[in-house]
Amino acid sequence: MKIPGAKDSIDEATFEQILEMDDDEDEREFSKSIVYDFFTQAESTFEKMDSNLEKKDLKTLSELGHFLKGSSATLGLSKVKDSCEKIQNYGQKKDEKGEKDITEDEGLKKLETTIKQAKQEFHDVEKVLRKFYNDEQ
Amino acid sequence: MESQSQGSSSSDFVRKLYKMLENPTDENVVRWGNDGDSFVVLENEKFTKHILPKHFKHSNFASFVRQLNKYDFHKVRHNNEENGQSPYGPGAWEFKHPDFKMNNKDALDNIRRKAPAPRKTNQPSEEMIIPAQQMDMMSNQLVATQAQLHALESRYNELSIHHSMLLQEVIGLQKTVVNHEHVMQNVMTFLHNVDAQRRRDSRVANPFPSNGNQTQNGNVDGAQNQSAEDDIPASPLQHASKLLSETNADVMLNPRNLEHMNEITMRMNGTLTTPPPDLIRSVRPASRGPPSAGSSTNSMRLGDIDNLVYPVGQTNGIDPMYSEHINNIPYSMPPKAADPSNPQFQETRKKSAQVDPGWVRQPQILLVEDDPTCRRIGSKFLYAFHCSIDSALDGLEAVNKMNAGSKYDLVLMDIIMPNLDGVSACHLIRQFDNTPIIAMTSNIRSDDISMYFQHGMNDVLPKPFTKEGLLHMLEKHLAHLKKPLSHMDGGMVAPQPLASTRQVLKEEESPAKSPATATWNSPAPVPGVSPVAATGMSEEYLNAVHANPAAYAVQGVPGMPHGNPYNTSPQMPMPGHPQQQAGHRRQISDISGGENMNNPAKRQQMYANAPLQPQPMNPMQRPR
Incomplete structure (x- = not known):
């Protein structure tokens, strides 16, 4: 099952195993509801990220990053997942790999760009997935 | 050609060979030997170029010789003669087979491909057999090794379980001993107190025992002595204290080692x-x-x-x-x-x-x-x-x-x-x-x-x-x-x-x-x-x-x-x-x-x- 336009934004194998759980390959009820719920979840998480970025609450940002990382990873949305991991690390005042310490200012700066990037990546993959599910219908 | 049996290709070659020699037109190239029990290739080049293609459909002298060898023909060497030269000339090749004789066509049937043929089919099959045997051996060995492994492994298992059990036991014992030790010390303390109390009581009842010094030294000294005496417990008690301190389990037993071992076992597991x-x-x-x-x-x-x-x-x-x-x-x-x-x-x-x-x-x-x-x-x-x-x-x-x-x-x-x-x-x-x-x-x-x-x-x-x-x-x-x-x-x-x-x-x-x-x-x-x-x-x-x-x-x-x-x-x-x-x-x-x-x-x-x-x-x- 190729997802048109997915390229490297979706990990095929991971997403595939969710598609496999669909009882009906035409309806795709299960995977579709999961994916669409994820859209909602991601949107609200990004909103929270924005407000916490204003508040400069790095710790919460890190937690939000982790949260979104988990679900995006489970769906195989690799790009979003990678960015979320970075958000998680920056929020802990670490570099993107979570190895070296960075200052709070650096963290905030990086968080700002990374969150922007994550949003972009999310919207890209969202488009792809929406198209995929619309096509299926 | 009726003499040939089963038309096998082996006698085919021999028959062709015989037929070739029956043809007198090529006598100056190839012919029967002088005694009729061998044949001689006199002119190698001509033989290869003209005769071989005619009879054997190829023009390769070496392969012709190989073929002869397969049928157990042998090149006749003339090393014994004075100049080491063949009577048919220096370039001549003379071949011989005991059953290849002029005017004895029936004997041709006896000429068979020799060992090479069977050997050729044998060799690979031997190769096949040996590995198969080796496989069997290997399998057997593996089974044996496996059994060994199995035994070793269950033995090891058993031992490691024993080991942990023992460790647990010993550690438990150590603790018990240490606890006993502490109990003993408590008992000793208690006994000391009782002992001191008893002596004090006896002194109170009899403040100036029949001790000349004490009577003379008066009350102050008496009080000192009394306190000094309090520190000197009855001799069985002293003895017990001494024993206890000598065998102090707290000092003698070091549970660390065992606990460490225990940890290691656990970790290993x-x-x-x-x-x-x-x-x-x-x-x-x-x-x-x-x-x-x-x-x-x-x-x-x-x-x-x-x-x-x-x-x-x-x-x-x-x-x-x-x-x-x-x-x-x-x-x-x-x-x-x-x-x-x-x-x-x-x-x-x-x-x-x-x-x-x-x-x-x-x-x-x-x-x-x-x-x-x-x-x-x-x-x-x-x-x-x-x-x-x-x-x-x-x-x-x-x-x-x-x-x-x-x-x-x-x-x-x-x-x-x-x-x-x-x-x-x-x-x-x-x-x-x-x-x-x-x-x-x-x-x-x-x-x-x-x-x-x-x-x-x-x-x-x-x-x-x-x-x-x-x-x-x-x-x-x-x-x-x-x-x-x-x-x-x-x-x-x-x-x-x-x-x-x-x-x-x-x-x-x-x-x-x-x-x-x-x-x-x-x-x-x-x-x-x-x-x-x-x-x-x-x-x-x-x-x-x-x-x-x-x-x-x-x-x-x-x-x-x-x-x-x-x-x-x-x-x-x-x-x-x-x-x-x-x-x-x-x-x-x-x-x-x-x-x-x-x-x-x-x-x-x-x-x-x-x-x-x-x-x-x-x-x-x-x-x-």
């Missing part, structure tokens, strides 16, 4: 359990928790001991522990081939979402996960694996559920969750329950993982988990719920005390995926089915362990093999925290030490909620 494919340590504790904990521990521990059995890596379809595997050797099995004794695994992965691992009954799984996406997908997978799923949204709910008496066969626990994180939840659950808990997390750095184990997790399922990874976890930790395979005997199928009556599953219907594809890469396709399952030995050991709570009480560690090994890890995320003391994990009051990961906020909530207390009014509790 732990790491033997499953060789980690990468940094992920899938160790499982050999036993855990207070001996009074849960009846379900028994089966679990049995499994643990089984698992400690066979350490090595990839089996490539040939596990020396399984004699059936011997058949696999000559064939080039696909790497990580499935266990052939389990027909389920041989079926290739179907696209079918339904995978029935063949449970004896439906396993009850608690899925603790705050992320709805993960939770739904996890549930879906578990459902596909014919599990019954209960879910909790965070650690707190999980603890409450379990504390309220819900029984599960396995808990899948996210780590980072609101209200109460997975590690804390696991820690709390371990105070009263031994259900296997598997950490589901993307934080799988080695220090994270050691922490999970330290708090009582049994395994780690890295996120994002795959279906195969999940299935593998189930099969690994719920081996006792699997339908017994042919080579598993009763010992493996430990009856679960909480067995539900639900009997599930038509095993044939849905093939299990080959565990070979599991991302977790287990070395053993079927976990926990080691033939050394549940020996009487382990039973004994368990009984001994259970029957000896005292040893536990004093020692404090035996339930926690994984705590101590990591104590020294400098990378512990909670450096210097007292909770690293293994013994602490048993005291609920000590939890405060254990939960300081990196999220104090969550921790506080945990305390506020006092999750340990059964709270019947708690809406989240849904006891079954």
